[in-house]
Amino acid sequence: MTPATAGGGADSPYALSHLDALESEAVHIFREVAGEFERPVLLFSGGKDSIVMLHLALKAFAPAPVPFALLHVDTGHNFPEVLAYRDRTVARHRLRLHVASVQEYIDAGKLRERPDGTRNPLQTVPLTEAIQQHRFDAVFGGGRRDEEKARAKERVFSLRDEFSQWDPRRQRPELWQLYNGRHAPGEHVRVFPLSNWTELDVWQYIERERIELPEIYFAHEREVFRRNGMWLTAGDWGGPKEGETVEKRLVRYRTVGDMSCTGAVDSDATTLQAVIAEIAASRLTERGATRADDKLSEAAMEDRKREGYF
Known part of the structure; x- marks a missing residue:
């Protein structure tokens, strides 16, 4: 069943709108992970996709609190407006936030600045070490298949080995929204609740739900x-x-x-x-x-x- 057909035929009085169907699918994914994994975490940067993910997680478990922490890899070059939003949101919902700092890795000599000045590629080591340190076995990310051709290859549940590396050949079939979270010790699963969303879907959902950005x-x-x-x-x-x-x-x-x-x-x-x-x-x-x-x-x-x- 796909989001487009989840509510029945288009003429059915019970048919879901496309946003309702996408929301329902994402909520189902969050609940599947909460029931199947021991230590999930949600990547939260204060960007629009992670904001929508958190909104969906809050819906999925209301009125109970979100049953997992947030993780942000701070490059040290983030926009101040976005960091301020991140901190306000964490405080408002009384969430737990882990921050992995690229600057701390540079200061410790574990990473070196790139000639072009960008630190975005330097996020990988702090991210993977934070996952290992906290023993996270499922990590929610806001990647969508419409963003970029490599992300279009991803399944909703994407297995990573003990080195956090991705092998497209190890991906598992996901028929009828059946997700396989099986993993060996040291491995973890990256989970993408917004896989089937487009950029336009995200913005329309933000408008409908009146989500602050x-x-x-x-x-x-x-x-x-x-x-x-x-x-x-x-x-x-x-x-x-x-x-x-x-x-x-x-x-x-x-x-x-x-x-x-x-x-x-x-x-x-x-x-x-x-x-x-x-x-x-x-x-x-x-x-x-x-x-x-x-x-x-x-x-x-x-x-x-x-x-x-x-």
């Missing part, structure tokens, strides 16, 4: 500079360089990651309705349009996923 997702004036065809935020991470001019522009962010690799888009969309109209008219995926780390090579995302990245 960081203001960075809406058009605002910001000091940015042009690099490799993207508007990047000026900061201590390594930008701008000589010859790169900072200017104030009306922009917003479609996706939020490390400041050094996440580009803004020119936009005057200050409301949810305006953002939805903008997304519906776009012919580029959010990562294809605004993520420099995915442009490093043709298989950049898949290479990082094989090493343990999400």
Whole structure:
């Protein structure tokens, strides 16, 4: 059964809307994991996909509290608005938050800064070591199949070996929403409740559920500079360089990651309705349009996923 057919035929009085069907599928996944695994954790960065995941988890277990902690890999180059949102949300819902710091790994000599200044690829080691340290056996991520071709290969339950590495050949069939969480000691499963959602679905759901977002997702004036065809935020991470001019522009962010690799888009969309109209008219995926780390090579995302990245 797929989300499109979960509620019966389109003419049925009991048919679910596409958002209801996607929500129902995600809630089912959260409950399956809670019942099958001992130590799940939810990756939460304060980005829109992790915000929607947390909203769904709160729904899945209400009125009881969410039965697992949150984990954020902090690169040290995160947008301040997003970190402030993360901390407000954790406090409001009285959640447990683990933070794995890339800066601490650099200070300890376990990681080295990259020449391009981006720390997004450096997240893998802190992430995998946090999973091992806390013995998490299921890790919820906000990846969607429409984002990028490597993520399109993922199952909802994605097995990782004892080194947190991903082998596409070890993925299991998932027929009729039957999920196999079996794993050996030291292995864990990455779980993607939003796999079947699109960027437009996410925004429409945010509008329907009236979910608060960081203001960075809406058009605002910001000091940015042009690099490799993207508007990047000026900061201590390594930008701008000589010859790169900072200017104030009306922009917003479609996706939020490390400041050094996440580009803004020119936009005057200050409301949810305006953002939805903008997304519906776009012919580029959010990562294809605004993520420099995915442009490093043709298989950049898949290479990082094989090493343990999400």
